[in-house]
Amino acid sequence: MTAPSACALIQPKEYKSGVKPVWCxxxxxxxxxxxxxxxxxGLQIRPENAAIISGIxxxxxxxTYLSTYGFHGVHGRALALATxxxxxxxxxxxxxxxxxxxxxxxxxxxxxxxxxxxxxxxYIVMDNQVYGMTKGQASPTTEPNWEKxxxxxxxxxxxxxxxxxxxxxxxxxxxxxxxSADSNGTARVIMEAIxxxxxxxVQILSPCVTFRPEQREWKNMLIPAPVVATSDPAQxxxxxxxxxxxxxGILYVGNRPAYQPTLEASIDDVAKLxxxxxx
Amino acid sequence: xxDSINNPARTIGSTEELLAYSLALExxxxxxxxxxxxQMETHHNxxxxxxxxxxxxxxxxxxxxxxxxxxxxxxxxxxxxxxxWDDGESPEGGAMQDAHYLMxxxxxIELAMQGEKRAVAFFRHVAETTSDDKVLKMALELVEEEEExxxxxxxxxxxxxxxDDGWDEDLDPPAMLx
Numbered sequence: 001m002t003a004p005s006a007c008a009l010i011q012p013k014e015y016k017s018g019v020k021p022v023w024c025x026x027x028x029x030x031x032x033x034x035x036x037x038x039x040x041x042g043l044q045i046r047p048e049n050a051a052i053i054s055g056i057x058x059x060x061x062x063x064t065y066l067s068t069y070g071f072h073g074v075h076g077r078a079l080a081l082a083t084x085x086x087x088x089x090x091x092x093x094x095x096x097x098x099x100x101x102x103x104x105x106x107x108x109x110x111x112x113x114x115x116x117x118x119x120x121x122x123y124i125v126m127d128n129q130v131y132g133m134t135k136g137q138a139s140p141t142t143e144p145n146w147e148k149x150x151x152x153x154x155x156x157x158x159x160x161x162x163x164x165x166x167x168x169x170x171x172x173x174x175x176x177x178x179x180s181a182d183s184n185g186t187a188r189v190i191m192e193a194i195x196x197x198x199x200x201x202v203q204i205l206s207p208c209v210t211f212r213p214e215q216r217e218w219k220n221m222l223i224p225a226p227v228v229a230t231s232d233p234a235q236x237x238x239x240x241x242x243x244x245x246x247x248x249g250i251l252y253v254g255n256r257p258a259y260q261p262t263l264e265a266s267i268d269d270v271a272k273l274x275x276x277x278x279x
Numbered sequence: 280x281x282d283s284i285n286n287p288a289r290t291i292g293s294t295e296e297l298l299a300y301s302l303a304l305e306x307x308x309x310x311x312x313x314x315x316x317x318q319m320e321t322h323h324n325x326x327x328x329x330x331x332x333x334x335x336x337x338x339x340x341x342x343x344x345x346x347x348x349x350x351x352x353x354x355x356x357x358x359x360x361x362x363x364w365d366d367g368e369s370p371e372g373g374a375m376q377d378a379h380y381l382m383x384x385x386x387x388i389e390l391a392m393q394g395e396k397r398a399v400a401f402f403r404h405v406a407e408t409t410s411d412d413k414v415l416k417m418a419l420e421l422v423e424e425e426e427e428x429x430x431x432x433x434x435x436x437x438x439x440x441x442x443d444d445g446w447d448e449d450l451d452p453p454a455m456l457x
Contacts, residue, residue, distance in 0.1 A: 012359070013310060025318040025378035038359040181376060182367045188360040207376065216376055 010044055012037035017067045026216070028180030028206030029059050033047040035180075035204075036066065036095070036124070038187035043093075043194060050093040055102040058133045059126035059206065062097040076106030079114040079123065080226050086119045086198040090148035090260055093194060094121040103130045104161045104168055110162040111163075115199055120258035122193045125163065126180070128208035128215065136211035148211070163203055164240045168252055169234060173198030173253040175236070180206040181219035182248070198233040198258040205245075281378045290408040294417050297405060299354040303362055303422060304398060307372030308338040312391070315378055322380035330387045338371070341424075348417075370397035381447050385439040392432040399425040 015037040023029050040050060054060035056075035063070025069092075071079045082096040103111055103125045114123070130149075131137040138149040140161035147155050164175050174196040176221040178186040185206060193200035205222065207215035225247040230236050234254040291297050312335035319328035362369065371394035379386070399422055406418035 020317040022319050022321055023318075023381045025315070025322060025382070026376050028376065030318075030375050042358045042360075134311065183372075184360040184362070184364075187368045188358075209376065209379075219376065 007222055010041055012041040015040050015047060015054075015067050019064050020062065021065050023061070024208075024210045026207075026209035027058070028204070028208075028215075029062075031180035032059070032126050032186065032204050032206055033062065033065055033182040034183045035178075035186040035190055036062070036097075039190035039194065040068070040093075042187065042191045045093050045194075046113065049091070050095065050206060051082075051085055051089075052172065053080050053085060053094065053096045055098045055107060056133075057098060057099040057102045057131070058208075059099040063122075076102055076108075076110065078102065078108060079110040080121075082121055083114060083117065083119045086121050086259060087259075088263070090120070091155075095194070096121065096123045098123075098125060099132070099139075100106065100125060100127040100129060100141045100161075100163070102246045104163055107155055108140070108161075111171045112166060115167050115172040115201070117259045118171055118173055118198045118256050120197050120199070120260065122190065122202065124190065124202045124204060126204050126206035127163070128206050128212060129160075130208050130211050132208045132211055139164055162240070164201070164208065164251065164263040165237065168236055168240060171199075171254075171256065172201045172252075173254040173256050173258070174200035174250070175240075176202045176250045177245075177248050178202060178204045179218060179222045179248055181222075185248070192250060196253060198256055200253065205248075222246055222248050225251060229253045231255060254269075290410070291405050291414055291418075292409065292411055294411075294413050295349075295352050295354050297417055297421075298349045298352065299357060300343060300362060300401075302342065302349065302354065303357070303359075304369045304371055304401070305338055305341045305345055307369040308394065311372050311375065312338060315387075315390075316373070318378060318390055319380070319382075324380055324382070327382055327384060327387045330384050334387075334391050364401075370394060370401045376391075379447055381403065381449060383439065383442050383446060385441055386446075387437060388432050388436040390438070392429060392436065394426045395425055395432060399429060425457050 021030065036195050039094060044071045047067045052063040052066050052068050052070045054063050054072050056080040058101055060072060072080055078096040078098050082094050085092065127141055129139055129141045131139050136149060138146060138152045138156045142156060143160055144157050145155040147153065164177065167175050174193050176189045176193060178189050191201050205218050207218055209216060223246060229250040229252060231253050284346060291300065311330045316328045316331035319331060366411060374390055374394060377390055402418045402421040402425060406415050409415050409418065
């Protein structure tokens with residue numbers, strides 16, 4: 001590093017759009033925004049060579065706050081949009097962002113099948129175990145005894161969705177868990193996720209300070225995983241099923257080839273299809 | 280609000296390296312205070328927004344001082360996560376989670392002061408662990424500078440009464456549970 005004025009590198013702040021986030025002060029998503037900008041800067045990806053795709057929810061506002069290309073899409077459909085973009089423009093760095101409700105409930109089926117398909121992109125899920133934008137309902141990752149949701153007095157009583165286990169079983173090629181309170185560490189993991197071929201899932205525990213204020217304590221509870229990442233799915237499964245969701249770091253690094261169909265054949269097919277609709 | 284000690288995981292061996300750390304620390308502080316000012320403006324807490332903006336300007340002056348000290352030196356090029364802060368975040372860069380839309384000037388100054396105290400602890404640790412005389416001299420100067428900031432913030436804070444418990448209670452919350 002030299003003095004900033006003499007530095008030609010793209011600095012993290014240059015990836016910010018200048019639009020002020022409307023998130024609640026204290027929200028973990030601010031830290032994730034910082035991590036994404038640091039990761040993009042670490043890789044020196046030009047803003048016009050990256051696209052951030054999202055669905056609906058507080059964390060899905062992310063494309064607005066970045067100077068890359070972006071698409072704030074339909075609820076739960078970030079991965080479908082992102083996969084289409086990556087297939088059409090394999091040269092772009094494609095990152096999908098969103099929350100636990102958007103990704104694992106409304107978009108749950110897309111999540112599983114994107115893991116299975118394994119396109120070369122990164123999915124950043126800011127998990128706060130609640131629907132924040134709609135004022136605090138239980139989400140797929142909410143613990144069964146959380147009683148403060150008005151729609152679920154007494155708690156949901158059902159097991160929370162295990163995104164990392166599902167991702168592993170479905171074929172994701174890179175799986176990590178991070179904390180929004182560790183902005184620099186999360187940036188490093190996001191950079192590794194982008195670098196790794198295939199579908200990378202980065203679950204970031206990102207407190208909702210409005211509806212889950214007790215999550216402020218996460219920063220004191222999460223601990224770096226005491227083991228290095230494994231490429232053995234069976235070993236990864238054992239770890240993920242027993243870590244109680246508190247270990248952070250890169251947990252699984254697979255070696256499946258990424259999904260990237262050739263486009264020429266598809267274009268011919270579309271042209272032929274179009275002929276059938278000629279009047 | 281957190282006041283944990285923030286030390287580097289290893290010793291600093293050259294003034295160039297120390298300046299790189301110092302530059303990163305001050306740069307993160309400017310960005311953090313500007314982010315907090317933006318948050319407060321968005322939530323119509325203009326008094327605290329102005330205070331954070333002022334703090335960002337002051338930290339910006341510190342960047343100029345570091346840049347002056349770095350003139351003619353080639354600082355090591357480190358990515359954000361390559362700085363070996365003890366808990367991963369620079370001393371004055373963290374604490375975003377301590378923000379609240381109803382926070383008052385006292386809280387803003389407290390947040391800033393805790394960051395300055397972590398910076399004092401950081402540079403003191405550098406001074407105590409280095410074997411390089413130039414690094415020791417520079418680290419002690421930085422300790423003195425950061426201690427001045429703490430003293431200044433303490434004076435500022437005395438102008439504002441400590442808010443009573445329940446300061447964050449909003450009788451007309453913007454996001455009430457339905």
